[in-house]
Amino acid sequence: MSNEQVRPSAPVPTTLPLSEIGKLIQSNPPNISYIQYDISLEPKYLPQIRALISKDLSEPYSIYVYRYFLYQWPELCFIAIDTTTSENDLVAVVICKLERHRGGPMRGYIAMLATQEMHRGRGLAKTLVSKAIDLMIAKNADEIALETEETNTAAMRLYESLGFLRSKKLHRYYLNGNSAYRLLLYLKPGVGQIPTDDFYDPFGYNDLPPSAQDDPRFPQGQADKDDLFRRGIV
Amino acid sequence: MITHDITDRFRTAANVVVPGTLIKDTQFSLFEAVGALEVGDPKMDSGCLELGESPEEQFDLNSPLLPEELLWLMDQLLNREVAWLTGYPLSQTLFTSVHIDRLLWPDPKTLDESTFVRNDAAQATNLPHAILRAFCLLLVKSCSLVLTMVTEQHYYEEEDFTTQLFNRELLHRFSSESILENAQYALQVLQSANFESEVSTALAGRIRLRCEILQMLVHHAAGQSIDDTSFQAMHDIFDQVQSTSSFGVEVKDAFSTKLQRRLASTVPPRPMVTVSMDQVWTFWHQMLYDCQNIFSVHAAGHSQDLLTAYQLFAYSCPQPSPYPRALLQSFLTLNSMVASRLEPLHFLEEDLRSLTLPASPLLSTSRKDYGTPFFGKSEIAKNMQGFVDKVEHYFITVYRVFCLNACRIRRTFCHALVEWDAIQGEMEEIDSLIQSLSLEQPSLPPGSSQPAFSFSLSSWVYHHKLTIHRLTIQTGIQQMIYAPHELAGMHYYLASICGIHLNHLERMCHFVVDRDTAIKQSDFRVDIKAKGAAECKMALDRLFRQYAWIKATNLVASALHIIFVVLNRWKIFSVSKPLYSNDALRYEIRMKPFLNLVIPELMSPEEFAHETNMQQSSTEVLLDEAARLSASAKKAWEEVSKTSWNIFPLDEAPYVRTGTDGQASVLDTKWNDDVKGCVRASIAAGICVVKLKKAMHDEAWKEKAKKEAMLPGPGDKGRWHQWWLVPALP
Numbered sequence: 004m005s006n007e008q009v010r011p012s013a014p015v016p017t018t019l020p021l022s023e024i025g026k027l028i029q030s031n032p033p034n035i036s037y038i039q040y041d042i043s044l045e046p047k048y049l050p051q052i053r054a055l056i057s058k059d060l061s062e063p064y065s066i067y068v069y070r071y072f073l074y075q076w077p078e079l080c081f082i083a084i085d086t087t088t089s090e091n092d093l094v095a096v097v098i099c100k101l102e103r104h105r106g107g108p109m110r111g112y113i114a115m116l117a118t119q120e121m122h123r124g125r126g127l128a129k130t131l132v133s134k135a136i137d138l139m140i141a142k143n144a145d146e147i148a149l150e151t152e153e154t155n156t157a158a159m160r161l162y163e164s165l166g167f168l169r170s171k172k173l174h175r176y177y178l179n180g181n182s183a184y185r186l187l188l189y190l191k192p193g194v195g196q197i198p199t200d201d202f203y204d205p206f207g208y209n210d211l212p213p214s215a216q217d218d219p220r221f222p223q224g225q226a227d228k229d230d231l232f233r234r235g236i237v
Numbered sequence: 238m239i240t241h242d243i244t245d246r247f248r249t250a251a252n253v254v255v256p257g258t259l260i261k262d263t264q265f266s267l268f269e270a271v272g273a274l275e276v277g278d279p280k281m282d283s284g285c286l287e288l289g290e291s292p293e294e295q296f297d298l299n300s301p302l303l304p305e306e307l308l309w310l311m312d313q314l315l316n317r318e319v320a321w322l323t324g325y326p327l328s329q330t331l332f333t334s335v336h337i338d339r340l341l342w343p344d345p346k347t348l349d350e351s352t353f354v355r356n357d358a359a360q361a362t363n364l365p366h367a368i369l370r371a372f373c374l375l376l377v378k379s380c381s382l383v384l385t386m387v388t389e390q391h392y393y394e395e396e397d398f399t400t401q402l403f404n405r406e407l408l409h410r411f412s413s414e415s416i417l418e419n420a421q422y423a424l425q426v427l428q429s430a431n432f433e434s435e436v437s438t439a440l441a442g443r444i445r446l447r448c449e450i451l452q453m454l455v456h457h458a459a460g461q462s463i464d465d466t467s468f469q470a471m472h473d474i475f476d477q478v479q480s481t482s483s484f485g486v487e488v489k490d491a492f493s494t495k496l497q498r499r500l501a502s503t504v505p506p507r508p509m510v511t512v513s514m515d516q517v518w519t520f521w522h523q524m525l526y527d528c529q530n531i532f533s534v535h536a537a538g539h540s541q542d543l544l545t546a547y548q549l550f551a552y553s554c555p556q557p558s559p560y561p562r563a564l565l566q567s568f569l570t571l572n573s574m575v576a577s578r579l580e581p582l583h584f585l586e587e588d589l590r591s592l593t594l595p596a597s598p599l600l601s602t603s604r605k606d607y608g609t610p611f612f613g614k615s616e617i618a619k620n621m622q623g624f625v626d627k628v629e630h631y632f633i634t635v636y637r638v639f640c641l642n643a644c645r646i647r648r649t650f651c652h653a654l655v656e657w658d659a660i661q662g663e664m665e666e667i668d669s670l671i672q673s674l675s676l677e678q679p680s681l682p683p684g685s686s687q688p689a690f691s692f693s694l695s696s697w698v699y700h701h702k703l704t705i706h707r708l709t710i711q712t713g714i715q716q717m718i719y720a721p722h723e724l725a726g727m728h729y730y731l732a733s734i735c736g737i738h739l740n741h742l743e744r745m746c747h748f749v750v751d752r753d754t755a756i757k758q759s760d761f762r763v764d765i766k767a768k769g770a771a772e773c774k775m776a777l778d779r780l781f782r783q784y785a786w787i788k789a790t791n792l793v794a795s796a797l798h799i800i801f802v803v804l805n806r807w808k809i810f811s812v813s814k815p816l817y818s819n820d821a822l823r824y825e826i827r828m829k830p831f832l833n834l835v836i837p838e839l840m841s842p843e844e845f846a847h848e849t850n851m852q853q854s855s856t857e858v859l860l861d862e863a864a865r866l867s868a869s870a871k872k873a874w875e876e877v878s879k880t881s882w883n884i885f886p887l888d889e890a891p892y893v894r895t896g897t898d899g900q901a902s903v904l905d906t907k908w909n910d911d912v913k914g915c916v917r918a919s920i921a922a923g924i925c926v927v928k929l930k931k932a933m934h935d936e937a938w939k940e941k942a943k944k945e946a947m948l949p950g951p952g953d954k955g956r957w958h959q960w961w962l963v964p965a966l967p
Binding site for chain 2: 027065163165169172174193195
């Protein structure tokens with residue numbers, strides 16, 4: 004019986020460098036412009052962002068949730084606007100963050116994604132997500148994560164076509180009682196082996212199994228303070 | 238309290254800040270942002286009122302209630318109780334009832350104090366109120382017992398259950414007897430009331446139902462089931478309640494989210510949660526069946542049979558709700574015995590005896606029969622104790638995992654796998670020590686040219702670890718974790734883990750046969766020899782049963798592996814090229830639970846891709862092979878179906894429950910359905926292969942399949958078994 008630990012092997016090189024991939028995905032439909040968010044856009048676009056996102060939610064996020072993301076990672080928010088409207092109205096948005104996940108890998112997190120109903124099917128969401136991913140790659144992200152409602156097959160198809168995999172199912176994740184899938188994308192080899200300062204002890208075990216390191220919540224009753232983002236899905 | 242007026246300091250400070258600047262504490266987390274309230278937004282600020290709106294709910298508890306209104310209120314409470322039992326907080330369910338609120342707050346010091354209007358003599362004699370009060374007291378006491386059962390077991394807050402009580406004690410301090418007595422009084426009152434007889438009967442039925450539910454929960458708390466007569470009576474009353482539900486007349490404002498203001502000031506208002514009345518009846522019937530059926534696990538007379546029983550409940554469709562799962566979990570520790578039968582140590586030894594250590598001096602329960610003086614006090618006993626101390630807890634935990642919600646079963650297995658892997662390494666050391674101390678002679682296992690030692694303890698660990706390994710993959714398939722393009726690989730992997738397990742079982746058999754021979758040739762007393770031979774035979778029976786099951790699993794997995802390979806080759810389910818990832822990175826995510834296992838060592842992504850895709854074989858050859866595999870799979874499951882869920886004979890079991898129909902036991906039925914599902918899945922796989930063979934050169938069919946092929950989800954038509962995802966093809 005071997006005592007040798009398995010180490011992940013070198014990646015099979017993709018034909019293109021990661022930084023070039025966005026170009027293949029991003030679409031430029033007529034009369035749509037993409038803008039990287041900036042704090043100065045808040046008076047004009049934050050109310051529209053909130054309106055678009057809360058449309059699909061049973062309970063709204065407070066202004067603090069938006070500002071939590073938009074002030075700390077404004078550059079990771081991208082919006083699509085309709086240039087035929089006199090006010091260049093918002094038609095799609097993606098909001099993200101990027102930080103170390105429990106002291107371990109640099110994790111990008113796609114928090115919210117929404118497209119106005121009449122603009123769906125034009126590749127706007129995919130383009131916005133791809134722009135956010137490109138920037139996360141440029142900022143040296145190790146992995147990207149998100150959650151999506153288990154019945155949201157459109158979202159899963161979008162993310163899976165970009166290379167994400169479902170890594171686990173989360174029972175009754177959202178406040179409306181629906182379950183979710185966590186989707187994960189590794190950008191570098193060996194990410195699964197980066198240690199985190201985590202603690203998983205569901206049955207009073209004393210050791211820390213390495214596979215426990217990405218469990219989203221602490222033992223019963225204690226929500227993980229960095230990952231409790233479960234009001235709704237867009 | 239010391240207060241400071243900071244208005245001026247705040248204004249001065251605010252003046253230096255440019256408008257739009259975010260002032261954020263570095264510790265302000267996303268959790269706090271999500272929990273923060275926006276003052277003045279009626280959706281978040283529970284104190285925010287419309288112009289002229291009252292902060293209090295508008296319900297007058299003194300106003301008289303019609304009997305039909307009473308009935309409506311009772312059914313609404315049953316409804317909200319269902320919402321609570323499925324995981325929603327009390328604040329959105331039962332605590333939106335004005336009546337429940339007044340009953341519980343302020344906290345009543347005596348049961349008599351628990352009334353809708355405190356200190357009101359007129360209330361006490363008000364008939365409708367007395368009847369409703371009796372119903373509510375029974376309801377709240379039931380909730381208290383449910384809560385105790387769930388919170389004493391392992392559960393996940395907000396996933397399975399929400400336990401926040403907002404300082405309401407749920408009549409915890411009052412006995413169930415006193416509440417049941419009060420209900421009897423209410424039934425008498427009801428009889429004397431001048432209500433229309435149909436409605437009167439309907440109301441009495443509801444009170445009696447609540448009495449039955451409470452009594453059932455009291456029994457459960459003592460580890461007992463109710464008798465079949467009470468059980469059947471409960472279903473009958475439920476049917477009666479359901480058929481009279483339409484008599485109800487709505488009572489306006491009797492439920493209000495405004496009550497949430499009194500529960501907690503820092504929580505945003507949340508909508509009331511109700512379910513459809515149809516769901517109410519379905520849920521209650523199911524929960525009663527689950528609770529009653531779960532006691533059938535006591536029929537299991539052996540650790541292996543108990544594992545089968547727990548698995549059958551874990552993978553019931555629908556999975557039992559949180560309360561019955563907690564009840565099932567409670568049997569593992571009830572009165573410090575496992576399933577009311579054995580202490581944990583003897584339970585563990587029973588399992589060891591039946592797999593790798595029949596007639597062994599290593600086990601405390603058989604040491605005196607098979608030991609030599611050398612065994613009793615030696616280092617060996619000390620090492621064996623080390624094994625037991627380490628493993629007992631992990632072993633019971635495997636049973637516990639089957640009581641978790643389905644998502645957690647898989648995730649906990651991922652963790653358990655790593656732990657069992659580590660234990661295996663430690664147990665190999667103990668095995669080596671015992672081996673040298675006991676002067677064990679190596680023997681030649683099948684298919685090996687090297688003599689080997691039995692490694693009985695780590696071999697037992699490896700067997701259970703491989704079971705967990707297989708179930709981790711199978712629950713992934715069950716929960717649709719794998720995208721269509723991954724299914725070829727995952728079925729290959731499942732088949733490969735089964736193959737490793739089959740080899741291991743052969744090795745285990747070999748050493749049991751060795752032990753059998755040694756016992757027969759020994760100079761033990763005749764009766765001891767006979768007992769030892771019986772233990773060896775039992776172990777071989779058990780190993781054979783495991784072998785048959787895993788072989789059948791291996792065959793279906795292998796057939797599906799090929800089916801998905803062919804579908805991939807024809808790009809039936811294929812997705813566009815995964816742009817930001819590559820096969821190696823995705824392999825790392827997918828195999829993360831297995832990445833660090835010492836054994837079985839994970840293969841490289843290249844090797845995995847090679848084995849999965851079988852590029853060297855033509856589609857024709859593969860489909861011929863798949864046809865053979867699915868036919869063998871069907872036969873193998875049919876063989877399995879000739880056996881039963883239990884190996885230990887039922888008439889020797891300490892506690893036997895038959896189903897309410899008085900015939901087959903609940904577990905027999907569940908097990909038969911389960912195996913039949915596997916037979917059907919094998920047949921469906923065979924049909925798939927036939928379709929694929931026919932379509933080999935039919936490009937039109939392939940185009941059609943790209944549009945129409947689908948993977949049946951859990952509960953869909955064509956999903957013959959939760960484990961088996963047979964694609965539905967045109």
